[in-house]
Amino acid sequence: MELNVELVELRLEGGLLAGRIHVPVPVQITAGQYFLAASGRPDEALAAVVFPAGNMDGWLDLAPPLPSAWSAGTLLHLRGPLGRGFRLPVVRRVALAALDGITARLRLLWNQALVQGAEVALFTRRIPASLPDAVEVLPLESLPDVSGWAEYLALDGTLPQVLEWKSRLAFPGVAAEALVNLPMPCGGMGECGVCSVRTRRGWKHACQDGPVFDLHELEAL
Amino acid sequence: MILPPPGLELASPWMNAAGSMGFVPDSRLPFPHPMGAFVTNPISRKPRTPAENRTCIPYPGGCLLHTGLPNPGLRAVLRQAGVRWARADVPVWVHLLADSPAELAEMVRALEGLEGVAALEVGIAPTANGEDALALASAALGELPVVVQIPFDRADEPWLDRLAALGVSGLTLGAPRGSLPVPDGRLVSGRLLGPGLFPQVLAAVRSARRINLPLIAGAGLFQQAHAEAVLAAGAAAVQLDAVLWRGWMEG
Numbered sequence: 001m002e003l004n005v006e007l008v009e010l011r012l013e014g015g016l017l018a019g020r021i022h023v024p025v026p027v028q029i030t031a032g033q034y035f036l037a038a039s040g041r042p043d044e045a046l047a048a049v050v051f052p053a054g055n056m057d058g059w060l061d062l063a064p065p066l067p068s069a070w071s072a073g074t075l076l077h078l079r080g081p082l083g084r085g086f087r088l089p090v091v092r093r094v095a096l097a098a099l100d101g102i103t104a105r106l107r108l109l110w111n112q113a114l115v116q117g118a119e120v121a122l123f124t125r126r127i128p129a130s131l132p133d134a135v136e137v138l139p140l141e142s143l144p145d146v147s148g149w150a151e152y153l154a155l156d157g158t159l160p161q162v163l164e165w166k167s168r169l170a171f172p173g174v175a176a177e178a179l180v181n182l183p184m185p186c187g188g189m190g191e192c193g194v195c196s197v198r199t200r201r202g203w204k205h206a207c208q209d210g211p212v213f214d215l216h217e218l219e220a221l
Numbered sequence: 222m223i224l225p226p227p228g229l230e231l232a233s234p235w236m237n238a239a240g241s242m243g244f245v246p247d248s249r250l251p252f253p254h255p256m257g258a259f260v261t262n263p264i265s266r267k268p269r270t271p272a273e274n275r276t277c278i279p280y281p282g283g284c285l286l287h288t289g290l291p292n293p294g295l296r297a298v299l300r301q302a303g304v305r306w307a308r309a310d311v312p313v314w315v316h317l318l319a320d321s322p323a324e325l326a327e328m329v330r331a332l333e334g335l336e337g338v339a340a341l342e343v344g345i346a347p348t349a350n351g352e353d354a355l356a357l358a359s360a361a362l363g364e365l366p367v368v369v370q371i372p373f374d375r376a377d378e379p380w381l382d383r384l385a386a387l388g389v390s391g392l393t394l395g396a397p398r399g400s401l402p403v404p405d406g407r408l409v410s411g412r413l414l415g416p417g418l419f420p421q422v423l424a425a426v427r428s429a430r431r432i433n434l435p436l437i438a439g440a441g442l443f444q445q446a447h448a449e450a451v452l453a454a455g456a457a458a459v460q461l462d463a464v465l466w467r468g469w470m471e472g
Contacts, residue, residue, distance in 0.1 A: 045415035
């Protein structure tokens with residue numbers, strides 16, 4: 001889907017720009033999917049990869065970080081939603097970990113888990129400003145302790161962060177996924193390869209096959 | 222403008238650049254004009270894995286893209302894409318990467334006679350000297366028209382003047398290479414993409430008119446007016462790269 005929209009609101013979340021746009025048509029989004037957003041600015045050669053953090057009543061919240069040059073009123077050309085998002089199973093206990101401190105990309109996922117009636121634990125070094133009471137916040141360093149509790153685990157971070165934490169965690173038999181935060185300039189259109197990720201099934205493109213991968217499938221660089 | 226020779230005629234001067242739209246034409250993907258030809262991603266004889274230090278670094282006016290040009294190798298591409306090239310509604314130009322003339326000749330033989338393949342675009346490595354580049358171009362000659370692709374910042378090199386006599390059908394002026402520092406102090410090199418390149422690609426087109434071959438401008442075109450300007454300056458066609466991922470910039 002391609003949309004021309006206006007950035008109607010900007011705010012700081014953890015010192016980074018987040019925003020809100022109005023979308024004129026309903027958009028079906030799976031948590032972890034992304035959009036390419038191109039502004040008309042001549043100094044932005046590439047579209048920015050933006051992740052939805054909320055989707056309700058014609059409004060789409062965009063997770064930080066947004067480009068610092070954007071301001072309220074910036075016109076954006078959106079392409080998406082793109083890629084493969086999280087596949088949250090129906091489970092009772094869900095653990096989410098924001099490895100890079102940005103929790104907003106996980107917001108749609110914890111909302112989905114709560115709707116499913118799951119208990120949700122969020123592991124992060126930075127406590128988000130607005131969070132449902134039902135979500136328990138825990139320090140990231142305590143993530144290994146959750147192995148006997150969680151029935152589903154989702155990590156969100158850069159590829160080195162995800163691989164480092166994968167090597168420290170033991171979740172045998174637990175469904176586990178990771179949103180791998182990589183540059184995805186072509187949004188799956190070019191298969192350019194800059195977002196290549198090594199998996200047990202060979203090289204994959206985060207822009208098309210991800211950015212959410214089965215954590216058990218990811219292999220070291 | 223030098224018109225394309227028989228076999229290389231284009232219904233439209235608008236094309237994509239190698240590396241911008243994958244290996245198979247897909248009419249569902251946005252393209253701003255009727256497409257004259259589809260250029261595949263670069264294909265090598267053997268599979269190439271992604272570069273270890275692959276990256277995309279924005280800078281004012283563009284970005285540096287370093288990928289290692291990963292691809293599954295010619296045999297796998299033919300298995301996956303050959304039928305779709307034959308069914309494509311646009312001519313397919315296969316972009317080839319080769320380390321030696323012998324390797325390139327082997328790849329060319331595998332492509333000759335394939336339905337849907339209208340031309341070969343041979344990428345010349347940024348570090349190749351003129352004689353090596355000419356040897357590669359010669360090795361590609363056969364049944365299919367051959368277009369040589371060079372980084373546009375080599376448009377002044379004298380060996381290009383010999384391409385027409387060799388039997389090459391066209392010259393693509395593609396993305397130049399550059400280097401940028403990364404936070405750990407290393408330098409990363411890669412292709413440069415972005416509107417900041419436009420004045421240079423326009424100058425390169427004007428310079429390369431001397432070689433008496435149809436020219437294709439394949440870098441730095443992020444505004445429709447800029448693409449039209451290189452066509453007016455003598456390019457027979459344009460190839461769009463990263464602008465396809467974001468849409469035209471306004472003038």
